[in-house]
Every structure is written in C-alpha cells, then in structure tokens.
Amino acid sequence: MKEYLINSVSSTAELIDTMVDNAKQIEANTFFKQVSLKEVNEMFGYNRYGKQLSSIKKDYHVAYFKGKYENQECYYLVHSAIEYIYV
Numbered sequence: 001m002k003e004y005l006i007n008s009v010s011s012t013a014e015l016i017d018t019m020v021d022n023a024k025q026i027e028a029n030t031f032f033k034q035v036s037l038k039e040v041n042e043m044f045g046y047n048r049y050g051k052q053l054s055s056i057k058k059d060y061h062v063a064y065f066k067g068k069y070e071n072q073e074c075y076y077l078v079h080s081a082i083e084y085i086y087v
Helices: 013-021 036-045
Strands: 003-007 024-026 063-069 072-079 083-085
Touching: 003 013, 013 083
Parallel strands: none
Antiparallel strands: 003 083, 024 063, 063 072, 072 083
C-alpha cells in the first residue's frame, strides 16, 4: 500500500505544479486499491463524532489522481483544495 508522504501546503509550488500538470484523474475505487481507506478516513476524521458522511468515498467534493511526485509514482487526493500525496 502507498503511504502518506506530504501535502501541497508543506511542499513547493514547483513540485506540486509539475505533479498536477501531468496527472490523470481516477476513480475512488482505483485510488483505494493503492491507499488504505481506513487510514484516509481516520486522517480526515470520517466515521467519528456522528459525521453525516461515514467515508471519504462518499464525499463528492474529493477528487482522486495518479501522477508522479519527484519522479516517484504517486496517488493523491484533493480535499479542500489541498493535495494529499501518497507514495
């Protein structure tokens, strides 16, 4: 499984722009074959405190991508206009 590396706030604009410019949008199911759904749900606080959405997969505001970050294959999701990168 891919592991969380960094987000766009903690990276550089150049690295993020290169990644985004060459990425391909993918379906949530494809993303979660590579990244742990449980870990992502925990990271973003789904499944707790009576949230209306029980999983990030049900959040239509989130988009999923496959690309390269620093020449490494990566998968990333965009949540609240921030890219969260997994390698």
